[in-house]
Amino acid sequence: xxxxxxxxxxxxxxxxxxxxxxxxxxxxxxxxxxxxxxxxxxxxxxxxxxxxxxxxxxxxxxxxxxxxxxxxxxxxxxxxxxxxxxxxxxxxxxxxxxxxxxxxxxxxxxxxxxxxxxxxxxxxxxxxxxxxxxxxxxxxxxxxxxxxxxxxxxxxxxxxxxxxxxxxxxxxxxxxxxxxxxxxxxxxxxxxxxxxxxxxxxxxxxxxxxxxxxxxxxxxxxxxxxxxxxxxxxxxxxxxxx
Amino acid sequence: xxxxxxxxxxxxxxxxxxxxxxxxxxxxxxxxxxxxxxxxxxxxxxxxxxxxxxxxxxxxxxxxxxxxxxxxxxxxxxxxxxxxxxxxxxxxxxxxxxxxxxxxxxxxxxxxxxxxxxxxxxxxxxxxxxxxxxxxxxxxxxxxxxxxxxxxxxxxxxxxxxxxxxxxxxxxxxxxxxxxxxxxxxxxxxxxxxxxxxxxxxxxxxxxxxxxxxxxxxxx
Numbered sequence: 001x002x003x004x005x006x007x008x009x010x011x012x013x014x015x016x017x018x019x020x021x022x023x024x025x026x027x028x029x030x031x032x033x034x035x036x037x038x039x040x041x042x043x044x045x046x047x048x049x050x051x052x053x054x055x056x057x058x059x060x061x062x063x064x065x066x067x068x069x070x071x072x073x074x075x076x077x078x079x080x081x082x083x084x085x086x087x088x089x090x091x092x093x094x095x096x097x098x099x100x101x102x103x104x105x106x107x108x109x110x111x112x113x114x115x116x117x118x119x120x121x122x123x124x125x126x127x128x129x130x131x132x133x134x135x136x137x138x139x140x141x142x143x144x145x146x147x148x149x150x151x152x153x154x155x156x157x158x159x160x161x162x163x164x165x166x167x168x169x170x171x172x173x174x175x176x177x178x179x180x181x182x183x184x185x186x187x188x189x190x191x192x193x194x195x196x197x198x199x200x201x202x203x204x205x206x207x208x209x210x211x212x213x214x215x216x217x218x219x220x221x222x223x224x225x226x227x228x229x230x231x232x233x234x235x236x237x238x239x240x241x242x
Numbered sequence: 243x244x245x246x247x248x249x250x251x252x253x254x255x256x257x258x259x260x261x262x263x264x265x266x267x268x269x270x271x272x273x274x275x276x277x278x279x280x281x282x283x284x285x286x287x288x289x290x291x292x293x294x295x296x297x298x299x300x301x302x303x304x305x306x307x308x309x310x311x312x313x314x315x316x317x318x319x320x321x322x323x324x325x326x327x328x329x330x331x332x333x334x335x336x337x338x339x340x341x342x343x344x345x346x347x348x349x350x351x352x353x354x355x356x357x358x359x360x361x362x363x364x365x366x367x368x369x370x371x372x373x374x375x376x377x378x379x380x381x382x383x384x385x386x387x388x389x390x391x392x393x394x395x396x397x398x399x400x401x402x403x404x405x406x407x408x409x410x411x412x413x414x415x416x417x418x419x420x421x422x423x424x425x426x427x428x429x430x431x432x433x434x435x436x437x438x439x440x441x442x443x444x445x446x447x448x449x450x451x452x453x454x455x456x457x458x459x460x461x462x
Contacts, residue, residue, distance in 0.1 A: 051367060053363060053366075053367070076369045076371070077369075079366065079367055079368065079369035080369045082367075083367075084367045086360065086363075086364070088360055090360045090361065090363065090364035091364075092361070092364070092365075092379055092383075093383065094382045094383050094386070103368070103370075103378060103379075104368035104369060104370055107370060107374050107378060108368060108369035108370050108371075108374070109369075152368070153368075156368065156369065
């Protein structure tokens with residue numbers, strides 16, 4: 001199968017901090033890829049590059065057929081093809097759950113109101129929150145807010161979904177309900193790239209694990225590399241996460 | 243002449259009431275036009291183009307550094323010099339609009355800039371345009387945030403309309419001066435006028451404080 005996302009020798013600095021030092025990896029359609037690594041390894045930055053939330057200094061990035069370093073990039077089309085979910089949910093607090101979901105459907109995708117509401121009902125059903133449509137984000141638990149954020153992304157019918165440490169702000173009980181939703185998505189064939197600290201989840205759901213360290217892909221392979229890492233660094237990292 | 247009202251008659255009161263109407267009218271024009279222009283100023287001050295941000299910030303600084311009375315004179319004589327006969331209401335509205343817009347622009351810019359960057363990011367990642375993000379995501383939240391200081395500033399604007407008397411605009415303060423020149427009852431006349439301003443401003447101030455309290459509770 002063909003690559004839906006590809007990074008090739010990508011470099012990026014934040015000031016004098018060289019966060020990406022030649023990152024290369026590929027994700028194929030239908031794959032679930034988990035990126036793991038210490039804080040500061042560049043994993044979130046690499047993920048954000050895929051939705052062009054970060055620009056890079058050199059290297060090539062291709063996502064869903066878009067050349068992300070080309071000046072002619074159609075940014076709005078890229079954002080329709082790629083969905084992203086953040087650690088801090090980033091719901092719109094002044095809008096109800098349903099309005100959070102229909103906003104972009106109505107204004108970016110130009111769907112008529114009825115169709116947008118139907119889509120919202122469908123995706124809320126999918127994340128198990130159909131009854132929360134009329135509530136405001138502040139009335140929901142963190143886990144529920146994150147599931148709404150996933151539903152909001154899903155409603156745009158993206159080809160690829162990115163998850164940036166989506167359970168890091170949640171306690172273990174709420175983490176479970178969010179991971180369950182992501183597992184269902186994966187089972188339905190969604191292409192997913194997730195930055196995560198949930199080793200158990202990565203081992204269970206991911207088709208491939210990418211271990212980043214010092215701004216490069218240090219080791220990658222099937223989920224079995226978590227049990228039998230090839231490098232001492234990954235072994236130490238797994239040890240420290242358990 | 244007898245009692246505290248002395249030569250003060252219903253005619254004088256009516257004249258003051260007419261002035262009061264003009265004070266309210268000028269205030270509303272200043273709020274409305276200044277609000278619209280202030281929104282434009284805010285947009286320029288958060289523009290993606292550095293030159294526009296710099297230019298609008300510079301103009302704001304200059305206008306904020308000029309006393310309103312000078313703005314009124316500039317507006318009255320300045321426009322008049324172009325050979326147009328300027329009605330005082332027009333000149334006063336123009337000056338008040340400029341004055342109000344730069345201050346409101348500043349207040350609103352502050353609350354827009356205090357919005358979390360992640361809200362912009364979320365909007366952007368949902369394929370909304372920058373203008374859609376401003377209109378649908380940022381401004382509705384910023385409005386709530388800036389409402390107390392906006393209402394507070396409107397109290398200042400309302401009181402500042404008294405300065406328009408210097409260019410011959412007969413609002414309530416100017417009307418009071420004229421009445422007083424005729425009957426010389428300064429204490430009575432200006433007390434009435436003070437009471438009028440207070441009755442308009444006090445509810446606004448109360449409202450502003452209430453909004454502030456509500457906002458603080460929400461943000462807790």
